[in-house]
Amino acid sequence: MKDMILVSTMLVLAAAFTGCGGDDEPDDAAGVAVSTSVQAIDAPAEGGTYSVTVTTTGAEWGAYSDQDFVSLITQGTTSQQGTLTVSVAQNPYTEQRTATVTVVSGTALQRISVAQAPAQQAAYNAPEGYHLVWHDEFDSGSELNADDWTHEVQRQGWVNNELQNYVNHRTPEGRLVTSISDGHLRITALKENGKVYSGRVYAKVKEGWTYGYIEASIKLPKGKGTWPAFWMMPVNFRSWPADGEIDIMEEVGANPNYVSSSLHANAHVHTNNTQVTHEMYLAGAEDDFHTYAIEWTAKNITTYVDGKQQLSYDNRGLGRDDWPYDDPFYVILNLAWGGDWGGYRGIDDNVLPVTMEVDYVRVFQK
Numbered sequence: 021m022k023d024m025i026l027v028s029t030m031l032v033l034a035a036a037f038t039g040c041g042g043d044d045e046p047d048d049a050a051g052v053a054v055s056t057s058v059q060a061i062d063a064p065a066e067g068g069t070y071s072v073t074v075t076t077t078g079a080e081w082g083a084y085s086d087q088d089f090v091s092l093i094t095q096g097t098t099s100q101q102g103t104l105t106v107s108v109a110q111n112p113y114t115e116q117r118t119a120t121v122t123v124v125s126g127t128a129l130q131r132i133s134v135a136q137a138p139a140q141q142a143a144y145n146a147p148e149g150y151h152l153v154w155h156d157e158f159d160s161g162s163e164l165n166a167d168d169w170t171h172e173v174q175r176q177g178w179v180n181n182e183l184q185n186y187v188n189h190r191t192p193e194g195r196l197v198t199s200i201s202d203g204h205l206r207i208t209a210l211k212e213n214g215k216v217y218s219g220r221v222y223a224k225v226k227e228g229w230t231y232g233y234i235e236a237s238i239k240l241p242k243g244k245g246t247w248p249a250f251w252m253m254p255v256n257f258r259s260w261p262a263d264g265e266i267d268i269m270e271e272v273g274a275n276p277n278y279v280s281s282s283l284h285a286n287a288h289v290h291t292n293n294t295q296v297t298h299e300m301y302l303a304g305a306e307d308d309f310h311t312y313a314i315e316w317t318a319k320n321i322t323t324y325v326d327g328k329q330q331l332s333y334d335n336r337g338l339g340r341d342d343w344p345y346d347d348p349f350y351v352i353l354n355l356a357w358g359g360d361w362g363g364y365r366g367i368d369d370n371v372l373p374v375t376m377e378v379d380y381v382r383v384f385q386k
Contacts, residue, residue: 052078052126056104063108063136072104072132076125087119090134111136112143112152145327146233147315150384153232154224157380158205163189164198164221171198172220172354182247182359183367184209184218191217203379207355209246210373220354228255228348229383235313237379238269241355242306243371246273247362250312252349261289264344268323269312273374274365277305279312281323281331286341298323298331309379318346353378 057073074081080098085091089109096102106121121132144152156168164171171188178186189198191212198219199206209218236250252266265284271277280299288294302310302325313324322332335343355376358367 052076052128054078054081054123054125054128054130056123056130056132059130059132061106061108061132061134063111063134065111065137065139067108067110067136070106070108072106074102074104074123074130076100076128078125078128081123081125083121083123085119085121085134087117087134089117089136090119090121092121106132106134108134108136110143111139114138114140144382144384145235145311145313146382146384149386150233151386153229153383153385155380155382156205156223157203158200158378159203160200162200164200164205168223170222170225172222174220176216180356180359180361182356182362183245184216184355184357186220186354187217189219205353205378206375207248207353207378208373208375209241209355209357211369216357216369216372218355218357220352220356223351223353223381225350226255228252228350229385230346230348231316231318232383232385233313233315234268234351234381234383235311236268236351236353236381237309237311239309239377239379240271240279240306241273241374241376242276243273243368243374244365245358245363245367245369245371246374246376247271247356247359248376249352249354249356251352252314253352254344255348255350260284261291262286262341262344263347264349266314266316266321266345266349268314269325270361271305272362272364273371274362277302279305279325279330281314283321283331283333283345285344287338288342296331296333300325300328300330302326309377316345321345351381351383353381 054076061070082097083092083104091107093105116138117136119134123130172186173188174186176183176185187197190196193212197208197217207219240248248271250269254263257263261284267282269279271279278299279302282295282297284295288296310326315322320334323330356362
């Protein structure tokens with residue numbers, strides 16, 4: 021049974037005594053001492069799990085880490101001897117990283133230093149100078165984490181004359197439109213009682229990110245009528261296209277394996293054929309996973325397909341009508357059915373159900 025760590029209370033007590041010149045040593049007057057069987061952990065790049073015995077003369081103890089790549093599990097926190105399990109995640113960076121684990125008992129502190137070796141080569145594809153700030157590898161659970169993801173719920177025809185109904189996880193009869201299995205997010209368009217249902221999900225819809233390198237690995241669905249997309253919209257949306265739209269990847273099943281990127285703003289928008297856009301042929305886009313990415317700064321937006329440049333657009337200093345891309349935007353993954361573009365050559369209901377698979381989404385910032 022895992023014991024609860026009353027970290028905030030212990031931190032307040034520790035701060036009060038360290039402010040009186042106690043440093044890291046126990047307060048002799050209180051007579052409390054705490055020790056650990058390990059004072060330093062040297063972890064390899066692939067990470068690891070380490071067991072530490074905690075001994076105290078106090079009534080209880082707790083522990084916390086100053087870095088989120090180190091996680092802790094405590095057992096026996098209300099006993100004078102217990103166990104602290106320290107787990108170090110894989111290091112994706114080609115630089116060493118460090119952390120400090122602090123064990124607290126009464127007014128006494130014991131620190132454990134953690135040093136992790138760098139990866140021989142970066143585990144992720146971000147350009148130099150970028151660090152991972154958020155990601156979802158879809159490797160746990162069976163549904164999307166509600167703290168990170170929000171489902172759109174809308175009837176068919178809501179935008180672009182699309183034919184799908186967007187629902188939260190499931191159709192009225194309980195069939196899944198979004199699910200996690202085998203380390204992949206699966207977004208499925210399916211037909212039920214004469215209606216098509218599908219999924220459209222938003223990552224960190226209330227916060228988003230301003231600038232960064234954002235990448236997803238995606239296997240596209242097959243079939244005339246499909247319209248999968250990996251794109252971004254502004255958190256503080258007021259009107260379109262004034263507030264901007266960033267399309268990192270789109271494809272329609274009527275043109276299999278042709279993937280495109282586009283930018284939309286008042287000065288360049290598809291409704292009058294002035295959008296900034298580029299399309300390329302990607303062999304096997306519907307058969308295998310491929311990476312789609314954007315590097316977005318205050319001066320330029322460039323999108324990539326498997327590391328090859330797709331679209332590049334500079335901030336020309338012409339104002340918000342041409343560059344509304346300095347605000348936070350959130351990530352969108354969706355699978356539309358039919359509509360102005362997805363259905364421009366007709367649709368084939370016989371291909372349903374169809375699934376868009378996502379291996380991961382990763383956000384990096386400088």
